[in-house]
Amino acid sequence: MSSILESQLEERLGAEVSQQRQAFLQAVQALDSELARQLTLLSPDEWADQGALYAWPQLQPYIKQLKKVDAALCQQQLGLYGLCSDCEVELSRELLFQDPCRQRCSLCHSKFLNSQPASWKL
Numbered sequence: 001m002s003s004i005l006e007s008q009l010e011e012r013l014g015a016e017v018s019q020q021r022q023a024f025l026q027a028v029q030a031l032d033s034e035l036a037r038q039l040t041l042l043s044p045d046e047w048a049d050q051g052a053l054y055a056w057p058q059l060q061p062y063i064k065q066l067k068k069v070d071a072a073l074c075q076q077q078l079g080l081y082g083l084c085s086d087c088e089v090e091l092s093r094e095l096l097f098q099d100p101c102r103q104r105c106s107l108c109h110s111k112f113l114n115s116q117p118a119s120w121k122l
């Protein structure tokens with residue numbers, strides 16, 4: 001992988017992370033401003049662990065996104081970013097630019113979806 005591509009992807013991931021975190025915080029703010037204030041005192045990678053968030057069903061899609069960006073950041077730290085979490089094949093640049101938090105190659109992604117109950121599908 002060239003270093004130019006690498007840094008473009010890093011930038012893309014960074015933008016996705018701040019966008020998802022901001023969207024999440026705004027959603028919490030709209031529901032419970034005190035909770036939102038408490039969250040801002042924490043490190044963003046601790047947000048998804050806050051039990052109080054699970055009282056709000058409408059926040060669950062945001063929490064899911066938060067966990068996705070946290071997982072991608074963690075993979076980046078481990079040097080595993082951009083690898084399929086199931087078969088470890090390198091994901092294409094196109095896929096990663098489209099969805100910087102992508103966890104699986106197309107093949108494993110469809111296997112994964114097929115292994116989930118229909119109600120869990122996105």
Ligand SMILES: [Zn+2]
Pocket residue numbers: 084085086087088089104105106107108109
């Ligand atoms: Zn795969």
